[in-house]
Amino acid sequence: MTSTPRSHFVAARARAEQERTDQQRLAVRTVASNARDRTDFTALLSMLGLADPSQQPVPLSTRLAVYVSQVAAAIGVSAEATGYEVTDTATAYLGLDQRWATHPDHDLMLVWDERLGWYLAVETTPTETPVVLAYLEGDTVPPPAAVAQFLTDTPDGQYAKRIRPVRPTTARDALAERMAAVC
Numbered sequence: 001m002t003s004t005p006r007s008h009f010v011a012a013r014a015r016a017e018q019e020r021t022d023q024q025r026l027a028v029r030t031v032a033s034n035a036r037d038r039t040d041f042t043a044l045l046s047m048l049g050l051a052d053p054s055q056q057p058v059p060l061s062t063r064l065a066v067y068v069s070q071v072a073a074a075i076g077v078s079a080e081a082t083g084y085e086v087t088d089t090a091t092a093y094l095g096l097d098q099r100w101a102t103h104p105d106h107d108l109m110l111v112w113d114e115r116l117g118w119y120l121a122v123e124t125t126p127t128e129t130p131v132v133l134a135y136l137e138g139d140t141v142p143p144p145a146a147v148a149q150f151l152t153d154t155p156d157g158q159y160a161k162r163i164r165p166v167r168p169t170t171a172r173d174a175l176a177e178r179m180a181a182v183c
Contacts, residue, residue: 010083042155061086063176074144141178
């Protein structure tokens with residue numbers, strides 16, 4: 001796969017998010033091992049700005065990280081070529097080491113968006129609009145095996161004839177639950 005500034009940024013962001021999650025997990029374990037009782041445990045977590053994992057639903061960013069890693073494993077993409085973020089829109093990116101016949105100088109990317117689901121596109125510079133080749137029909141959160149099959153089934157040279165309809169925003173906790181159900 002060709003290394004681009006965007007792929008470096010995505011990889012760095014994914015590593016930073018994973019490190020943050022690991023540090024938070026470690027902090028919760030440390031607090032759990034030092035707390036005198038449940039009330040003390042909850043108070044100490046609160047002081048650190050951490051949620052009690054037994055009381056809170058798993059955040060979308062955590063579920064998305066697991067989902068993206070499982071999709072990457074299903075299609076044979078290394079963790080370094082993946083990225084995700086949850087801001088005003090939840091998105092994910094998987095850099096592929098494949099090329100498209102009509103764009104032999106550009107790698108392909110598999111992108112997920114909470115409203116569009118998965119789509120295959122030609123990787124462009126960050127200032128250019130990606131060339132979308134195909135959209136995965138159906139649920140916006142399909143099982144990883146279905147995403148892998150979509151990638152296998154998309155014929156070289158085919159372009160998406162129309163954009164996939166934009167779905168209404170799904171509540172973040174419901175989206176996280178759907179990801180938990182498929183992974």
